[in-house]
Amino acid sequence: MRFFEFEAREIVKRAGIPVTDFGFATSREAAKEAAERIGGSVVIKSQVLTGGRMKAGGVKFADTPEEAAAHAEDILALEIGGHMPRGVLVDPKAEVEQEYYAGVVWDGLRKQPVMLFSDMGGIDIEQVAEEHPDHVGRGHFSTLLPVSDFQAKQVIAQTGVSGSPLNRITPILTRLARLFLEHDLTLAEINPLGRLKDGSFVALDAHMDIENEARGRHAKLLADLGVGPEETRQAREATPFELAGEEVDATDHRGVAGNVTEFDGNLGLVIGAGGGSLTLFDAVRAHGGKPANYCEIGGNPSVAKTCGLAKLVLGKPGVEQIAVMMSIVSNTRVDIVARGVIKACLELGFDPSEKIAIFRIPGAWEEEGFKILEKYGVDYADRSVSLNEAARRAVEKIQGVAA
Amino acid sequence: MRAEATFIAVEVDDAIAADPETARRLTEACPVDIYAQDGDGRLELVESNLDECVLCRLCLDATPSGAVKVIKLYDGGAVLA
Numbered sequence: 001m002r003f004f005e006f007e008a009r010e011i012v013k014r015a016g017i018p019v020t021d022f023g024f025a026t027s028r029e030a031a032k033e034a035a036e037r038i039g040g041s042v043v044i045k046s047q048v049l050t051g052g053r054m055k056a057g058g059v060k061f062a063d064t065p066e067e068a069a070a071h072a073e074d075i076l077a078l079e080i081g082g083h084m085p086r087g088v089l090v091d092p093k094a095e096v097e098q099e100y101y102a103g104v105v106w107d108g109l110r111k112q113p114v115m116l117f118s119d120m121g122g123i124d125i126e127q128v129a130e131e132h133p134d135h136v137g138r139g140h141f142s143t144l145l146p147v148s149d150f151q152a153k154q155v156i157a158q159t160g161v162s163g164s165p166l167n168r169i170t171p172i173l174t175r176l177a178r179l180f181l182e183h184d185l186t187l188a189e190i191n192p193l194g195r196l197k198d199g200s201f202v203a204l205d206a207h208m209d210i211e212n213e214a215r216g217r218h219a220k221l222l223a224d225l226g227v228g229p230e231e232t233r234q235a236r237e238a239t240p241f242e243l244a245g246e247e248v249d250a251t252d253h254r255g256v257a258g259n260v261t262e263f264d265g266n267l268g269l270v271i272g273a274g275g276g277s278l279t280l281f282d283a284v285r286a287h288g289g290k291p292a293n294y295c296e297i298g299g300n301p302s303v304a305k306t307c308g309l310a311k312l313v314l315g316k317p318g319v320e321q322i323a324v325m326m327s328i329v330s331n332t333r334v335d336i337v338a339r340g341v342i343k344a345c346l347e348l349g350f351d352p353s354e355k356i357a358i359f360r361i362p363g364a365w366e367e368e369g370f371k372i373l374e375k376y377g378v379d380y381a382d383r384s385v386s387l388n389e390a391a392r393r394a395v396e397k398i399q400g401v402a403a
Numbered sequence: 404m405r406a407e408a409t410f411i412a413v414e415v416d417d418a419i420a421a422d423p424e425t426a427r428r429l430t431e432a433c434p435v436d437i438y439a440q441d442g443d444g445r446l447e448l449v450e451s452n453l454d455e456c457v458l459c460r461l462c463l464d465a466t467p468s469g470a471v472k473v474i475k476l477y478d479g480g481a482v483l484a
Contacts, residue, residue, distance in 0.1 A: 303454045372477045
């Protein structure tokens with residue numbers, strides 16, 4: 001879940017990282033009051049969960065409180081990328097000598113967080129990394145061991161920053177890394193981190209994403225920020241198909257058979273196992289297939305639950321066949337999943353051998369599972385067939401080409 | 404008594420089914436609630452749960468040999484031993 005900028009700044013501030021004396025306003029009057037309190041020139045920034053604010057007119061400068069109020073009124077009514085603003089951030093216009101970038105992101109390949117730093121802030125770090133790789137420092141760190149200043153210092157020093165700036169930025173990056181771990185974040189970014197005339201540093205903008213599954217662990221923080229449990233901040237509302245998937249998963253405590261996302265293809269997917277869903281979804285697309293959905297099964301769902309999910313997918317308009325695929329399973333039983341998907345076909349009046357393009361789930365109780373699949377003439381594959389190959393076969397079959 | 408679903412059938416000796424103590428043991432043993440008891444304590448088979456059978460054999464262990472048969476309909480009627 002993404003935080004608004006004003007929320008991310010508050011989190012940064014609580015972590016002891018210097019921020020500007022900003023204000024948050026949801027009305028013209030409140031913006032004016034904030035500008036009066038701050039004094040001097042201010043920046044009015046739209047609070048939306050999308051990029052391109054500046055280009056869309058969602059960031060404006062004001063020299064007086066009256067001008068700030070007028071800008072706030074305009075911005076509050078301005079839709080950006082389909083999003084209406086939550087409010088406006090009223091920020092003092094800082095006299096910045098140089099802009100830097102400080103960030104922490106999750107490296108999925110290394111399975112570790114990584115600190116990032118650049119002495120070229122204010123622009124996308126991806127762009128800097130591509131065009132000026134020598135201006136980006138990086139360093140992975142443990143999620144188990146304490147984060148130390150020396151680690152941050154090494155990352156910053158890679159960019160050539162030294163002396164007083166190095167000493168002043170180091171605790172900021174260290175705190176950001178600790179914040180990342182303590183709050184179960186997937187992204188913590190200060191961009192730009194501004195160096196002021198007096199040599200001090202201040203966070204001028206912040207972006208943060210929290211792991212959705214960790215929301216329960218941070219109930220107090222979310223409550224403090226006014227984020228209610230009903231506020232999911234998904235990119236779009238769940239479709240009826242997706243809500244039905246949630247219902248299937250909720251009706252039975254055994255295992256997982258849900259997390260459904262709707263797409264508009266013709267190949268229904270009943271997939272899962274330790275990241276297998278994403279891999280399989282990508283593999284199907286890579287082979288030219290058109291998935292009708294994404295979903296996740298695992299943890300040994302019951303026959304009824306698997307059946308419920310398969311029926312949902314099979315019943316989706318446009319779905320011609322389903323592919324039932326998982327990586328090698330140990331805590332999900334092959335025979336139970338086989339029963340579930342075959343039962344779904346039978347209950348909907350379909351021939352399982354025609355509706356199931358491929359069944360590729362090797363692992364626990366596969367001998368029993370394969371007996372079931374053989375009885376119903378379902379094309380199945382054992383562990384000698386890779387996930388990628390299984391996806392290819394499923395795509396070929398649905399495209400009417402003999403595998 | 405006998406009940407069957409798509410994949411699994413269960414047969415229970417009638418005398419065993421009429422014994423409330425054995426019925427209680429079966430009801431407690433089954434992890435997927437295939438067995439239940441009626442108001443008089445007699446055994447009932449819950450048809451909607453038959454296909455959830457995990458072939459754990461706990462019902463076989465809870466009763467005298469041959470009193471309960473779990474039949475794999477997908478395997479040519481093989482009886483769980």
